[in-house]
Amino acid sequence: MQHEEKSVEILLVEDNPADVHLLQEAFQESRIANHLSVVKDGELAMDFLYHRGEYAAVPRPDLVLLDIGLPKKSGLEVLAEIKDDPGLRRIPVIMLTTSKAEADILMSYDLHANSFITKPVHLHELFEVVRQIEEFWFEIVKLPPR
Template identity: 65%
Template structure:
C-alpha cells in the first residue's frame, strides 16, 4: 500500500535513541511498504517538522508519527498535546512508541488522543518484529487520512 498518488508513505519518527532509530530504519527498510522515514531527535524538532519551520521548511506532511515520550527539549506528551490541539495537524495518526510501561503514561497518552501506545521491547529482534507488525497493521489494514488538508 502507498499513498493514493503512488508515492511512499511519509512517516515521522521522533526518537532520540540512536539504537532505536537504527532498528526502526532496518525494520522499515526490510518491510513490504514503500515509505520515507523522516527522523528528528527531539520534541522541538518534531514540532518544527510538522509546522514546516526552519530547516524543515520543505518537509512533507507525514501520514503517521511514531513518537517517543522521553525526549529532550519538548517531551513527547507535550508534542502530542500540541498536535491534537491544532486543527491542521490533529488528523495525523500518532503512535506512541516508548520504553515506558507506566500506567499513568498510557492513560495520559490516550487522554491526549494518541491512536496507539506501544512499548519498545528490550530485545532487538523483538523490537524489529514489533515494527513489522505495526507496519502491517497500519499500512495494510488501516486507511490513513490524506496528508493534504481539506478546506
C-alpha cells in the same frame, strides 16, 4: 494494500541513537515503500510538522512514532500540541517508548494518542512490532489524505 509507487511518510521522534538505528533498519526491511524522517527532540518535531526552518519543504507525515522521554519538549507535550491543532490532529500518533508506566499510558490516551507501544527489548521483537505497525496502519486502515 498500499501501492508500491506511493511511499508512506513516517516521522520518528526519538532521541536514542541506538533505537533510531534499529528502527531505521526495521523500516528498510519493510515490504511497504516508506520514507522515514527522524528528529531527536520535541521542538524539532514541531518544527517538522509546522514546516519551519530546515523542514520547510518536508512532506506531511502519514504517521508519527513518538517517544515520551524527549529533550526540550516531552513526547506528551508534542502529542498534546499535535492533537490540539486542527491541521495536525488527524495524523495518527503512536507512542513508541520504553515506558510501561500506567500514568504514561493513561496520559497518552487522554491526549488522544492512537496507540501506545512499549518498545521491545529484543531486535527480532522490534522488527515484528514494526511489521505489525505497517500492516495495520498502511494495509488495513484507511488514512486521511495528506
